[in-house]
Amino acid sequence: MASAASINLEKIARFAQLAVPVALVTVAFVGHFFSFYFHFLTVTLLLLFLLDLYYRHGQKEHALLTNFGFLAQARYLTESIGPELRQYLFSDDLTERPFNRLERAEVYRKAKGQDSTAAFGSQMSFEADEVKLRHSMYPTAADSIAPFELTVGEERGLSTAHILRFPVMISAMSYGALSVRAVRALARGAKKSGITMNTGEGGYPKHHLEEGCDLTFQMGTAKFGVRNEDGSLHEEKLHEIAQKAAVKMVEIKLSQGAKPGKGGILPKEKISEEISELRGVPMDRDVISPPHHLECTDASSTVRFIRRVQEAAGIPVGIKLCLGHPGEFEGLVREMKSQGVFPDYISIDGAEGGTGAAPRSFMDDIGLPLHSALPAVVRILRAEGVRDRLKLFCAGKLISPARQVVALSLGADAVYTARGFMLALGCIQALQCNANTCPVGITTQNPSLVRGLDVEQRSQRVRNYVDGLHHDHVALLSSLGCGRFADLSERNLFAPALAGVAAEHVHHPMPTNPLDRGSMTVVGGVS
Amino acid sequence: MKIPKGVLWSCQIVAAMIIGFAAVTKFVGTDGSVFIFSALGMEPFGRYLIGAIELTAASMLLTSGFAAIGALFAIGTMLGATIAHLSYLGLDVDGDAGARVMMLSVVLTTAVPVLIARRQNLPLIGSTL
Ligand SMILES: Cc1cc2nc3c(=O)[nH]c(=O)nc-3n(C[C@H](O)[C@H](O)[C@H](O)COP(=O)(O)O)c2cc1C
Numbered sequence: 053m054a055s056a057a058s059i060n061l062e063k064i065a066r067f068a069q070l071a072v073p074v075a076l077v078t079v080a081f082v083g084h085f086f087s088f089y090f091h092f093l094t095v096t097l098l099l100l101f102l103l104d105l106y107y108r109h110g111q112k113e114h115a116l117l118t119n120f121g122f123l124a125q126a127r128y129l130t131e132s133i134g135p136e137l138r139q140y141l142f143s144d145d146l147t148e149r150p151f152n153r154l155e156r157a158e159v160y161r162k163a164k165g166q167d168s169t170a171a172f173g174s175q176m177s178f179e180a181d182e183v184k185l186r187h188s189m190y191p192t193a194a195d196s197i198a199p200f201e202l203t204v205g206e207e208r209g210l211s212t213a214h215i216l217r218f219p220v221m222i223s224a225m226s227y228g229a230l231s232v233r234a235v236r237a238l239a240r241g242a243k244k245s246g247i248t249m250n251t252g253e254g255g256y257p258k259h260h261l262e263e264g265c266d267l268t269f270q271m272g273t274a275k276f277g278v279r280n281e282d283g284s285l286h287e288e289k290l291h292e293i294a295q296k297a298a299v300k301m302v303e304i305k306l307s308q309g310a311k312p313g314k315g316g317i318l319p320k321e322k323i324s325e326e327i328s329e330l331r332g333v334p335m336d337r338d339v340i341s342p343p344h345h346l347e348c349t350d351a352s353s354t355v356r357f358i359r360r361v362q363e364a365a366g367i368p369v370g371i372k373l374c375l376g377h378p379g380e381f382e383g384l385v386r387e388m389k390s391q392g393v394f395p396d397y398i399s400i401d402g403a404e405g406g407t408g409a410a411p412r413s414f415m416d417d418i419g420l421p422l423h424s425a426l427p428a429v430v431r432i433l434r435a436e437g438v439r440d441r442l443k444l445f446c447a448g449k450l451i452s453p454a455r456q457v458v459a460l461s462l463g464a465d466a467v468y469t470a471r472g473f474m475l476a477l478g479c480i481q482a483l484q485c486n487a488n489t490c491p492v493g494i495t496t497q498n499p500s501l502v503r504g505l506d507v508e509q510r511s512q513r514v515r516n517y518v519d520g521l522h523h524d525h526v527a528l529l530s531s532l533g534c535g536r537f538a539d540l541s542e543r544n545l546f547a548p549a550l551a552g553v554a555a556e557h558v559h560h561p562m563p564t565n566p567l568d569r570g571s572m573t574v575v576g577g578v579s
Numbered sequence: 580m581k582i583p584k585g586v587l588w589s590c591q592i593v594a595a596m597i598i599g600f601a602a603v604t605k606f607v608g609t610d611g612s613v614f615i616f617s618a619l620g621m622e623p624f625g626r627y628l629i630g631a632i633e634l635t636a637a638s639m640l641l642t643s644g645f646a647a648i649g650a651l652f653a654i655g656t657m658l659g660a661t662i663a664h665l666s667y668l669g670l671d672v673d674g675d676a677g678a679r680v681m682m683l684s685v686v687l688t689t690a691v692p693v694l695i696a697r698r699q700n701l702p703l704i705g706s707t708l
Pocket of ligand 1: 225253254270272308316401404405407408468469471
């Protein structure tokens with residue numbers, strides 16, 4: 053039973069239904085006999101009356117409007133501004149997704165070069181289901197920590213091997229998903245801070261090249277920029293791109309965490325003339341990439357394809373994938389062994405990864421999250437004895453220095469982040485990357501929105517973010533008692549609830565495979 | 580029922596031209612408009628106010644994004660004008676042989692289809708129309 057104080061919307065609506073015409077007649081009289089100015093109200097009420105009639109008797113789409121007339125609009129109005137209200141006013145610092153306010157604020161502060169200490173205590177939960185880092189009682193001196201260095205392609209003895217000097221790279225985001233200015237700002241920021249940027253699957257990297265940063269050219273399943281008519285690889289075009297001095301690596305995208313088993317999607321609203329030209333696609337429809345490379349239908353053909361790309365490119369070639377069945381991955385690794393062909397790196401994309409556009413069920417319910425996938429991949433590579441044949445990268449919400457160090461401890465050699473750099477550019481998580489309406493001009497092709505993004509100023513934010521990450525990496529390593537990034541291992545993790553595949557590792561902290569780089573090293577005499 | 584783009588734009592331009600012209604006569608203060616607003620007891624403030632609304636509506640009608648709002652304002656002022664003709668002015672105003680009423684009905688018949696076709700662009704309520 054409704055309590056006395058509850059609002060009976062039906063009664064109010066019936067009252068309003070009567071009140072509008074009564075008020076209309078009243079103001080019409082006042083307007084006629086008193087002052088014509090009242091007819092402003094007459095006209096307004098007349099329009100309101102017509103709108104109400106339409107809601108009640110014209111439209112059939114909204115039951116609420118049929119039943120309660122224009123009053124029910126209040127609900128739609130409130131609902132339409134709900135996300136903003138929640139974000140600005142009502143949600144607490146830890147509730148927003150995919151990145152809560154605390155996580156975003158940390159990136160923003162780093163990007164602005166501000167101090168990032170906090171006070172009083174942690175906002176995080178300390179129930180035993182979170183991954184924490186274990187510090188050492190005997191920290192390493194910060195100035196004795198060796199600078200990061202990783203040579204991709206050294207396993208094949210390539211003269212074109214690429215040396216990474218920072219453990220974080222800008223993950224794939226295509227020009228098309230991003231605006232020109234966002235691409236420029238990221239590329240210029242990458243140049244300023246000396247990190248490597250992935251081009252994403254947007255075809256010929258015209259704007260990236262103009263900024264001159266180190267690039268990983270990504271080849272998506274549609275192979276924009278390097279395809280034949282039928283979607284197969286055009287080796288000469290790839291060779292030509294790989295010859296550019298700035299292009300250091302090639303990445304074959306097999307799948308992506310946000311939509312594994314589904315190709316990239318570029319909504320037609322975002323396809324400008326230049327984008328259609330760089331990708332070689334029409335402008336009048338959504339561009340949907342196939343779910344897999346034409347050439348890759350099983351383990352053996354996939355490995356042969358990797359080989360072909362390595363030969364055509366002449367520079368380090370990696371693959372990017374989201375893990376589904378560890379067994380399938382194991383099969384792929386065995387095939388690599390039997391053909392004697394290894395990609396120069398494998399990048400594991402966690403299912404929590406971001407995207408410019410993907411169907412919701414793919415984003416929410418397909419693929420293994422990073423903390424399950426990465427340990428499984430490490431285990432398989434070690435079990436097959438080939439962990440030292442390639443480098444391992446990963447991505448999946450690794451936007452804070454601590455999460456990056458956790459991933460490095462789980463076995464990655466370096467990490468990627470896409471959204472970390474978007475936030476550094478000024479992303480406010482409006483969640484409109486698929487709609488061409490990004491309010492801060494990062495993921496839109498609408499010139500009047502892109503206008504707001506100042507390339508020079510934002511590139512400095514990217515650089516500041518990198519500097520901030522570096523500062524914290526060093527501090528974290530020092531507190532963990534590690535002298536080198538390569539010393540990071542599972543022993544640095546406290547991860548009671550890492551489920552399934554991951555658990556095996558966490559419970560046997562000492563790696564058994566002597567090939568595992570560096571993790572046997574005991575630092576500072578502690579163990 | 581979908582109105583072709585060309586027809587829609589013609590409607591917008593016709594409506595914008597007429598109310599744009601009407602706005603100018605109000606700002607200039609032609610004898611006719613002063614006569615009307617005196618009859619309504621709104622001289623001179625009301626004349627400028629309505630002129631400003633009409634000018635805004637006319638310029639909005641010449642865009643694609645704001646045409647719906649422009650049409651709504653145009654319809655609103657024309658409804659007000661209708662009331663004026665019904666209550667004070669009659670059909671023939673200042674010897675114009677009904678020309679003003681003619682113009683008024685032209686604006687209504689062009690603005691209404693614009694409002695209907697572009698109703699989704701209205702702020703706040705657009706998504707429910
Ligand atoms: C706007 C946007 C565009 C993206 N475009 C691509 C792409 O072209 N190719 C690709 O492999 N991944 C793409 N991704 C996925 C990212 O590269 C990355 O794998 C994923 O977002 C996980 O990293 P994060 O959690 O740090 O964002 C995109 C992600 C975002 C947010």
